Amino acid sequence: MKPAVILYKSLPDDLRTKLDAHFTVTEVHDISPETIEKHAAQFEQAQGLLGSGGKVDGELLAKMPALRACSTVSVGYDNFNVDALNQRKVLLMHTPTVLTETVADTMMALVLSTARRVTELDKWVKNGEWKKSIGPDHFGIDVHHKTLGILGMGRIGLALAQRAHFGFGMNILYNARRQHEEAETRFGARACDLETLLKESDFVCISLPLTEQTHHMIGAAQLKLMKPSAILINAGRGPVVDEQALTAALKDGTIHAAGLDVFEVEPVPADAEILTLPNVVALPHIGSATHETRYGMARDAVDNLIAALSGKVEKNCVNPQIQG
Ligand SMILES: NC(=O)C1=CN([C@@H]2O[C@H](COP(=O)(O)OP(=O)(O)OC[C@H]3O[C@@H](n4cnc5c(N)ncnc54)[C@H](O)[C@@H]3O)[C@@H](O)[C@H]2O)C=CC1
Numbered sequence: 606m607k608p609a610v611i612l613y614k615s616l617p618d619d620l621r622t623k624l625d626a627h628f629t630v631t632e633v634h635d636i637s638p639e640t641i642e643k644h645a646a647q648f649e650q651a652q653g654l655l656g657s658g659g660k661v662d663g664e665l666l667a668k669m670p671a672l673r674a675c676s677t678v679s680v681g682y683d684n685f686n687v688d689a690l691n692q693r694k695v696l697l698m699h700t701p702t703v704l705t706e707t708v709a710d711t712m713m714a715l716v717l718s719t720a721r722r723v724t725e726l727d728k729w730v731k732n733g734e735w736k737k738s739i740g741p742d743h744f745g746i747d748v749h750h751k752t753l754g755i756l757g758m759g760r761i762g763l764a765l766a767q768r769a770h771f772g773f774g775m776n777i778l779y780n781a782r783r784q785h786e787e788a789e790t791r792f793g794a795r796a797c798d799l800e801t802l803l804k805e806s807d808f809v810c811i812s813l814p815l816t817e818q819t820h821h822m823i824g825a826a827q828l829k830l831m832k833p834s835a836i837l838i839n840a841g842r843g844p845v846v847d848e849q850a851l852t853a854a855l856k857d858g859t860i861h862a863a864g865l866d867v868f869e870v871e872p873v874p875a876d877a878e879i880l881t882l883p884n885v886v887a888l889p890h891i892g893s894a895t896h897e898t899r900y901g902m903a904r905d906a907v908d909n910l911i912a913a914l915s916g917k918v919e920k921n922c923v924n925p926q927i928q929g
């Protein structure tokens with residue numbers, strides 16, 4: 606008999622066919638309390654869980670006694686209680702690598718669009734405001750040869766450094782818990798403490814995971830250390846930045862602008878004050894959202910679940926140590 610699996614994200618047809626070939630699949634809209642109640646028997650029998658978003662915690666695990674593996678269609682896994690999974694010996698699979706370059710592209714897009722006021726001036730032209738050549742009120746600031754500081758020098762941070770250094774001749778600073786030899790050799794990146802990075806960077810770029818340590822790592826005190834001309838880019842997770850403090854800093858000129866792909870609450874409420882600020886470029890968490898990359902993530906998530914439930918895990922596992 607094929608193992609039972611709960612799918613909570615729709616998949617391209619060919620990948621769904623592949624999943625069906627290996628498992629008995631119950632597709633649900635999400636993993637909300639309503640869905641769990643409605644499909645209680647399927648959740649109870651499921652050995653696998655595949656999807657993205659939604660909390661996977663002790664409460665859910667209690668309703669899934671047969672669960673052996675979770676496969677998230679994401680690299681970030683802050684919505685999973687990894688300790689609870691470890692206790693239950695449930696494997697957690699994710700999709701690093703496949704999305705790295707695309708997310709770095711998105712971060713570079715935020716760097717360019719904030720510095721050169723792309724979205725603001727696009728609206729200005731479309732609203733018929735272009736009556737003569739623009740003056741200093743509408744000028745942007747240069748990106749090339751400036752200093753870009755990276756918080757989270759992992760896969761995405763490294764891909765961003767490559768673009769910034771080779772594409773735009775930028776100096777790279779980074780703050781990390783360990784020295785990153787590859788970044789230093791390839792891009793001349795300089796390791797520094799958080800305070801130095803904030804003080805010296807023209808662009809502070811966040812590609813950090815959300816953890817207890819990174820929650821509100823950037824608040825009012827840190828924003829005050831930044832140059833008034835500096836721009837903050839966040840494509841890691843919203844709660845790494847105290848959004849209230851950021852809103853205040855953007856309003857009073859503590860910093861120049863922000864480019865945000867992630868927010869403390871997602872979807873960000875339409876009436877959030879931060880969305881009213883002209884010096885904010887806001888994206889709806891689309892860091893990895895290209896046709897090619899989203900397909901690659903879904904493909905890897907399917908392969909990851911097949912590997913995990915057949916005892917053949919070789920890569921993409923967050924907690925491989927739990928295997929017997
Ligand atoms: N906006 C979007 O659509 C996307 C957002 N992400 C976010 O980006 C994050 C990073 O992804 P990857 O680069 O693939 O992960 P990674 O694990 O390769 O890189 C994360 C880096 O952050 C560092 N780090 C963690 N805690 C730290 C701390 N307290 N202080 C300093 N450095 C710390 C790690 O040592 C690591 O080098 C994901 O966890 C996810 O939250 C990822 C993909 C898409």
Ligand SMILES: O=C(O)C(=O)CO
Binds near residue numbers: 680893
């Ligand atoms: O992969 C992730 O962590 C995302 O945020 C979406 O691509």
